[in-house]
Amino acid sequence: xxxxxxxxxxxxxxxxxxxxxxxxxxxxxxxxxxxxxxxxxxxxxxxxxxxxxxxxxxxxxxxxxxxxxxxxxxxxxxxxxxxxxxxxxxxxxxxxxxxxxxxxxxxxxxxxxxxxxxxxxxxxxxxxxxxxxxxxxxxxxxxxxxxxxxxxxxxxxxxxxxxxxxxxxxxxxxxxxxxxxxxxx
Amino acid sequence: xxxxxxxxxxxxxxxxxxxxxxxxxxxxxxxxxxxxxxxxxxxxxxxxxxxxxxxxxxxxxxxxxxxxxxxxxxxxxxxxxxxxxxxxxxxxxxxxxxxxxxxxxxxxxxxxxxxxxxxxxxxxxxxxxxxxxxxxxxxxxxxxxxxxxxxxxxxxxxxxxxxxxxxxxxxxxxxxxxxxxxxxxxxxxxxxxxxxxxxxxxxxxxxxxxxxxxxxxxxxxxxxxxxxxxxxxxxxxxxxxxxxxxxxxxxxxxxxxxxxxxxxxxxxxxxxxxxxxxxxxxxxxxxxxxxxxxxxxxxxxxxxxxxxxxxxxxxxxxxxxxxxxxxxxxxxxxxxxxxxxxxxxxxxxxxxxxxxxxxxxxxxxxxxxxxxxxxxxxxxxxxxxxxxxxxxxxxxxxxxxxxxxxxxxxxxxxxxxxxxxx
Ligand code: SF4
Ligand code: SF4
Numbered sequence: 001x002x003x004x005x006x007x008x009x010x011x012x013x014x015x016x017x018x019x020x021x022x023x024x025x026x027x028x029x030x031x032x033x034x035x036x037x038x039x040x041x042x043x044x045x046x047x048x049x050x051x052x053x054x055x056x057x058x059x060x061x062x063x064x065x066x067x068x069x070x071x072x073x074x075x076x077x078x079x080x081x082x083x084x085x086x087x088x089x090x091x092x093x094x095x096x097x098x099x100x101x102x103x104x105x106x107x108x109x110x111x112x113x114x115x116x117x118x119x120x121x122x123x124x125x126x127x128x129x130x131x132x133x134x135x136x137x138x139x140x141x142x143x144x145x146x147x148x149x150x151x152x153x154x155x156x157x158x159x160x161x162x163x164x165x166x167x168x169x170x171x172x173x174x175x176x177x178x179x180x181x182x183x184x185x
Numbered sequence: 186x187x188x189x190x191x192x193x194x195x196x197x198x199x200x201x202x203x204x205x206x207x208x209x210x211x212x213x214x215x216x217x218x219x220x221x222x223x224x225x226x227x228x229x230x231x232x233x234x235x236x237x238x239x240x241x242x243x244x245x246x247x248x249x250x251x252x253x254x255x256x257x258x259x260x261x262x263x264x265x266x267x268x269x270x271x272x273x274x275x276x277x278x279x280x281x282x283x284x285x286x287x288x289x290x291x292x293x294x295x296x297x298x299x300x301x302x303x304x305x306x307x308x309x310x311x312x313x314x315x316x317x318x319x320x321x322x323x324x325x326x327x328x329x330x331x332x333x334x335x336x337x338x339x340x341x342x343x344x345x346x347x348x349x350x351x352x353x354x355x356x357x358x359x360x361x362x363x364x365x366x367x368x369x370x371x372x373x374x375x376x377x378x379x380x381x382x383x384x385x386x387x388x389x390x391x392x393x394x395x396x397x398x399x400x401x402x403x404x405x406x407x408x409x410x411x412x413x414x415x416x417x418x419x420x421x422x423x424x425x426x427x428x429x430x431x432x433x434x435x436x437x438x439x440x441x442x443x444x445x446x447x448x449x450x451x452x453x454x455x456x457x458x459x460x461x462x463x464x465x466x467x468x469x470x471x472x473x474x475x476x477x478x479x480x481x482x483x484x485x486x487x488x489x490x491x492x493x494x495x496x497x498x499x500x501x502x503x504x505x506x507x508x509x510x511x512x513x514x515x516x517x518x519x520x521x522x523x524x525x526x527x528x529x530x531x532x533x534x535x536x537x538x539x540x541x542x543x544x545x546x547x548x549x550x551x552x553x554x555x556x557x558x559x560x561x562x563x564x565x566x567x568x569x570x571x572x573x574x575x576x577x578x579x580x581x582x583x584x585x586x587x588x589x590x591x592x593x594x595x596x597x598x599x600x601x602x603x604x605x606x607x
């Protein structure tokens with residue numbers, strides 16, 4: 001019949017309309033029509049979505065125990081590999097005679113900045129780092145009013161403990177820890 | 186219940202009595218104009234809110250929820266935003282026409298309210314040629330659309346405007362034809378006369394009435410460029426059509442005109458076919474009682490629904506019988522029900538193609554409108570034997586609609602043969 005398809009289409013939208021209201025769902029249930037909860041919107045600032053463990057946003061630097069015990073040795077591989085070139089490293093740190101300064105038996109960067117407004121979350125820096133010193137964070141509420149003051153993260157802002165990494169990404173942290181332990185032996 | 190029905194009329198009468206006799210006609214005009222000028226923006230603002238809410242729900246979303254409870258203050262904040270936005274006139278545009286066009290489109294939309302019978306005795310101007318006025322005024326919008334498109338000096342605008350003019354002119358024809366049947370039956374062009382003629386039967390419950398109602402409503406939807414007939418402002422093809430180059434309050438004026446016109450279309454469909462401010466005087470309360478019995482005894486439904494449903498039906502029957510519902514409430518309820526249908530159409534259908542759109546007007550609505558006039562004539566001449574007339578006109582309409590559909594059937598697509606590919 002002509003027009004049945006039109007009416008059927010309108011039926012679909014009307015059912016969806018009803019499904020988004022509790023009374024509408026009640027009505028549909030009373031009429032023995034199977035219903036779903038139509039409202040799939042997560043009202044973001046009030047309700048936060050549970051992200052998947054592998055959700056990633058911007059990188060951070062991992063340290064063990066104390067912040068000066070960071071894993072990064074300032075080899076600058078990530079700086080060179082980063083496609084949009086948003087990592088800036090000064091270092092490794094030198095002492096007065098110009099010899100590499102060491103903390104906990106490793107060289108370390110003087111400055112380590114990531115311009116997160118340029119970073120494209122590609123995770124290449126994590127893949128190329130030979131020391132597992134840089135990992136992906138899952139924080140995303142980072143907006144600010146200042147392009148360079150707030151959007152360029154320096155070393156202080158980037159350093160986060162390994163505990164934090166273990167907390168946000170247990171699976172990945174476990175493999176990294178196992179790899180590091182194997183290396184030590 | 187007379188008081189509630191006439192509360193607005195009495196309020197106006199009281200206001201008038203404060204003025205000396207000589208001034209009263211002028212004050213009366215001023216009050217009517219003032220009321221319309223005050224409620225029109227209000228209606229428009231909350232139509233946008235309604236539309237956004239309903240569409241959102243149809244798409245599994247919430248719609249505006251942030252500003253005020255249920256987003257009720259959203260239209261106001263939108264209005265403020267529009268007012269403080271920069272007004273950009275493109276270089277090379279005609280600045281005078283550019284500002285005149287949205288004003289010219291808004292003015293007829295508000296003028297339409299003058300002949301809108303909101304309730305018993307609640308009409309600003311009961312013209313004896315009200316229907317003619319309606320069509321004369323509503324066709325001004327094609328000028329304003331073309332003016333806006335032309336003055337913007339932009340290809341998108343001019344394309345949208347040309348489509349708009351073609352569409353509006355095409356759909357005016359079936360729109361007028363569908364109303365001819367109403368004029369034939371009622372013998373009047375006055376809105377009040379037409380509403381009063383529907384006291385014992387809404388025209389939508391006759392075969393020619395339902396066809397005319399659908400045709401008038403759909404032509405109206407096409408005339409005010411709403412989805413699925415929004416060719417002139419098709420976002421995906423024309424950016425914004427004739428209002429691509431508009432910003433700030435001028436843009437808001439375009440939208441205001443569009444929303445007021447859609448409200449007017451719903452209001453006039455209600456007036457012409459759905460009985461206007463009349464409640465269903467036909468023994469609908471009998472139907473209500475019947476439904477109450479059916480709902481109460483329906484064993485398939487759970488008990489609470491049965492009792493609530495039966496109570497609701499019983500209540501509705503009593504309300505209908507005693508006619509406590511004021512006439513303006515009936516009018517607004519029917520109009521807003523049609524507004525819901527309008528939004529519902531928008532939420533359901535994709536935009537038509539230009540050729541489909543024109544084909545619908547010229548190949549289907551136009552002949553059907555002519556047949557509808559004949560059907561109304563048959564219905565009227567056989568009114569002594571009501572059922573026979575009803576069936577005869579229904580048969581005529583059904584047959585011709587079927588024939589039109591058959592005649593307009595597009596050629597089925599043949600499998601393509603590729604000459605050079607083999
Ligand atoms: S995630 Fe990609 S873009 Fe961001 S810092 Fe690492 S390599 Fe650069
Ligand atoms: S984060 Fe890794 S790759 Fe980058 S400089 Fe430090 S150690 Fe080298």
